[in-house]
Amino acid sequence: MKLRRSQSTQLKNRLSGTLRSWLPILQSSLEELEELLQKYESENPYMQVQSGFEEQFSAKFTHKVLYQSDNSSTTEAIEAKTIQNLSLYEKLNEQINAPLFPTPKSIDIAYAIIEEISDEGYFTGDINEIAKKVKAEPYQVESIRQRFSYLDPPGVGSVNATEAMLFQLRQSGVEEPIYSLVSDMLQDLQNLSKFKNSSNYEEALKVIRSFKNPPALDNMEDSPPVIPDLIIVEKSNGIEVQMNDLFYPDIIIEDCSLDHEFVKKKIKEARDLIDALQMRKATLYKIGLMIVEFQYDFFQGGDIKPMKLKDIAQEFDHNPSTISRAIANKYLACERGIFPMKTFFTTGIDEEVSNAVIKKFIADAIASEDKNKPLSDQKLLDMIEAKFGVKMVRRTITKYRKQMKIGGSSERKRFYQLA
Template identity: 50%
Template sequence: MGALRQTQGVETKHKLSNTLRNWLPILHSSLSDLGEAMTPFVEANPVIEVKSGYEEDFEKRIPKKIISRGVSNSRTEQIEALTIQHKSLYDVLDEQIGAPLFPTPISQEIASFVIANLDEQGYYDGDTEVFCQEHDINIQNFEKIRLRFLHVDPVGIGAKDLAESFLFQLDNANISDKAYSLAVEIINDIQNIHAYSKEESFSEVMHVIATFKNPPNIEYQEDSAQIVPDLMIYFNDEQQIEVKLNDAYYPIINIDTSYGVEHEFVTQKIKEAKSLVDALDMRKATLYKVGLMIVEYQYEFFTGGQIMPLTLKTLADEFGHNPSTISRAIANKYIACDRGVLAMKEFFTTAIDEDVSNAAIKEYLIGLVKQESRAKPLSDMKLLDLIQEKFKVKMVRRTIAKYRKQLNIAGSSERKKLYQLGL
């Protein structure tokens, strides 16, 4: 009897370890990368058939309450944008490599080189000299062809810097001849923009420049990575908050049992397939529980308040895991709610003190910048004073500078220039 108990214990432990071994990479991957995380298990198992969760429209799976309950247009557009498969910037550009802009093989090769050497903002950052030496052409001819990106959509792509990007866009703008000449001067001397403020066409130039895209690839920056939320949190018709798992987006695993189960190999593969199914179920259960905990601790946020201090240790204690495991588990996971699509990690903040989270500080900082004087933007020291006064905490200027950079907010002098451009 003792031997039997021991055998059963070993079998149970073996099954659990198999599931956990599958579970960790599946839990740590984002929902959009889940299929890729499963690939090693699927390719090694002939009894597994997988149907992609991407075959249905994600839009149908978003509860209407997320979109309808007091959401601003910009937030709604962000959520709806997740439901549409857009072409990437490189797909759009590749389609334009050909006649009439690039009719010859060398012009197409140069265009391809420019596209391949765009930086993260859409500016050309390639080594022109090396390319010209390898292809035995001079730099002037290279530049003539690169400048044809003036006619490529999105306009401004392929320029070397902000000024050239604005000049590209200026040539495609609806502007009077007189204002056009002044605009060229201003763009080439952007640092001294004040010197042109008394010019007759200055207001027209500023109006036109304010419509320019900066950076030139701004329309495609959010498309660089497909964001698929694991959870939807919303208020139902009874105004009760609900947590809905985005389980319809999961790959569907079918186990083919038509093979002869008398074969040991097939039996083992069926066990491994069931272990993979168990791993997916564990992922769903884990993230659903995370969602419930987020609602419990951050209820005020979902009703319009601020994110409260919540450490990963609190969550880890609930699950009986190490905080580092939980940190990896919530990485690249997102929640869709009526305040937008947010990364899970944003709900787990470091507390500045017992009652104030750094998320609350950042939210207040954003509000200060939105309301600041455009003629005299707030310096980091002034922001520091206002934040310390508001939250009754002690901080240092470099922390404000760090938060500002994390929020993609320019320094006060740079913001002043952008305000003068109407951006």
């Protein structure tokens, strides 16, 4: 009996240690996982984290190198790449000097404005707040912001797309009478048709089409390539779920024969991490199986169906919050592309139609709409109700469209006219 109790206690302690490690490991994305394990490694001299992540990644994704060793043969190449790829903010900071910004006050204001410029190059701050911050008048701040129209990239510091194009016009080198016509057209984009009789209309339109929108488009960083945790493979006998083991780190426990409490403790912690890593894999694998079961039609070319976190939580006997952690920042790859795992958990319009399906229908309909007569939200609603046999309200269509960052019909029509 004593031996059995001792074994039970050891197993309970082992499981509690594993579970403590499991949740942080489960919640980490595949890219973050190695970094997390390396923190454990730094505190444990008897474990080593080994990963073929960089090697495998550079082999599979040759278009983007994530890691470069720092040695003498590559230093110049790295420096050259760094110089060529200054961030938007580094580029702007380098330009804050005379003659555009000749005084310390103008420089202070310019730097404060840069802090309020988005990655897209738009000014998103408040002139009055900046004025208070730098102890200046609002008109002085606005005057300095207008000088940004002469900085690179052209259009940076503008408050919206129209002003961005007006800023770009100032640097375009376009001469009169085209310059004035372009300026008038930009300030009245809603009524472009009234300019069609101008002899320089087509040339002015060509100038407008040359402007970049958003202004910092060329300086925006590429999104890092996504590495999926799960791979869905279609085979002749069905669909198979595979773990993307290729990019998983391995934990190596150092061989040590020292009979010391500290050593025993650290080796136990390393073993708990190995168990937690296996639990992560097992949990995601089971979730993958459930996704395939619930969303089988999607992997055969159909639509995503309504599916809730609690559907899987009940099957796992877990809390929905645990499932939410498990799918956060995780991706699934299949023949149709790479998808965030949360994509497959959607609320339902009814039992057969999910909001993801409705959004896709809206996006597809707008992509193929008549450019001279864009679809209104009411028309989209009528089409959805006819196709799917569901009842909805127009404001829901408007909400979905805005969530997908798609403009209204009148806004789209103006841009179609420009294009």
